[in-house]
Amino acid sequence: MDESETWALVPVKRFSQAKGRLGDILVATERAKLAQAMLCDVLGNLRDTRSLAGIAVVSADPEAFAIAKRFGAAMIFDEVETGVNAAVQRGLDALQPYGRRVLVVPADIPFARPEDFEHVIRLLDHTPIVLVPALYDGGTNALAMRSPDMLEPRFGEDSFRAHRALARQRQLSCSVFKSHGIGKDIDCPIDFGPYLISSQNLGTTGSFLDELRIAERFGIDDHPVPVRLF
Ligand SMILES: Nc1nc2c(ncn2[C@@H]2O[C@H](COP(=O)(O)OP(=O)(O)OP(=O)(O)O)[C@@H](O)[C@H]2O)c(=O)[nH]1
Numbered sequence: 552m553d554e555s556e557t558w559a560l561v562p563v564k565r566f567s568q569a570k571g572r573l574g575d576i577l578v579a580t581e582r583a584k585l586a587q588a589m590l591c592d593v594l595g596n597l598r599d600t601r602s603l604a605g606i607a608v609v610s611a612d613p614e615a616f617a618i619a620k621r622f623g624a625a626m627i628f629d630e631v632e633t634g635v636n637a638a639v640q641r642g643l644d645a646l647q648p649y650g651r652r653v654l655v656v657p658a659d660i661p662f663a664r665p666e667d668f669e670h671v672i673r674l675l676d677h678t679p680i681v682l683v684p685a686l687y688d689g690g691t692n693a694l695a696m697r698s699p700d701m702l703e704p705r706f707g708e709d710s711f712r713a714h715r716a717l718a719r720q721r722q723l724s725c726s727v728f729k730s731h732g733i734g735k736d737i738d739c740p741i742d743f744g745p746y747l748i749s750s751q752n753l754g755t756t757g758s759f760l761d762e763l764r765i766a767e768r769f770g771i772d773d774h775p776v777p778v779r780l781f
């Protein structure tokens with residue numbers, strides 16, 4: 552086994568429970584479909600990231616496994632489903648015996664391109680930890696480590712600061728890559744800003760948003776409005 556191989560690890564919550572923060576504007580079936588569409592885009596972009604040796608999906612949802620299979624990803628069963636950190640830790644434990652590098656990403660970053668992931672992987676040659684902050688909410692949209700046991704995952708509120716602090720505490724140097732592709736996620740209604748909708752190819756997610764007529768439903772037109780500063 553080549554120890555410099557990098558595997559991607561994607562935690563996926565049961566689709567029927569996904570995207571609760573969008574509950575005011577999307578019904579449960581729409582939230583589930585959006586989560587599935589984003590997973591397809593994330594797995595497609597990871598599959599097209601040439602330096603990745605493999606992808607693993609950690610989930611309890613059979614539908615997530617069906618999607619994972621389509622993209623050639625390995626499957627790790629999340630039997631307890633007690634949140635993102637327990638799920639990621641389960642995945643890290645599964646990869647640990649192989650001594651691989653890992654790139655942990657959430658399933659809701661459909662804007663991340665293969666070249667963004669390649670950049671993270673290259674940075675791992677320079678520092679043992681690489682973090683990509685979420686652009687707006689203090690989250691972490693990619694956590695890459697030279698080995699799966701370097702940091703325990705601390706996803707959730709203010710996780711970027713928590714991951715950085717943990718790396719410092721362990722005396723592990725850390726690169727921070729501010730990536731527009733990886734940094735943008737869809738968590739809250741505000742994330743459906745006009746910039747996102749009119750931006751480049753958004754793949755399966757874009758098609759689903761078109762189908763939802765998201766712009767019309769939320770009164771967003773084609774003109775830039777200060778929903779967020781990009
Ligand atoms: N396997 C697994 N993945 C999870 C779990 N909880 C969250 N995730 C995943 O972890 C990432 C971050 O998820 P969250 O922000 O907690 O949940 P979300 O569904 O994206 O959004 P909210 O419901 O609005 O919080 C996403 O990829 C989720 O699918 C869990 O219990 N098990």
Ligand SMILES: O=C(O)[C@H](O)COP(=O)(O)O
Pocket residue numbers: 657659685689690691692705706707708710711736737738
């Ligand atoms: O740090 C975090 O928790 C994240 O940014 C991950 O997930 P989310 O974008 O789905 O909340």
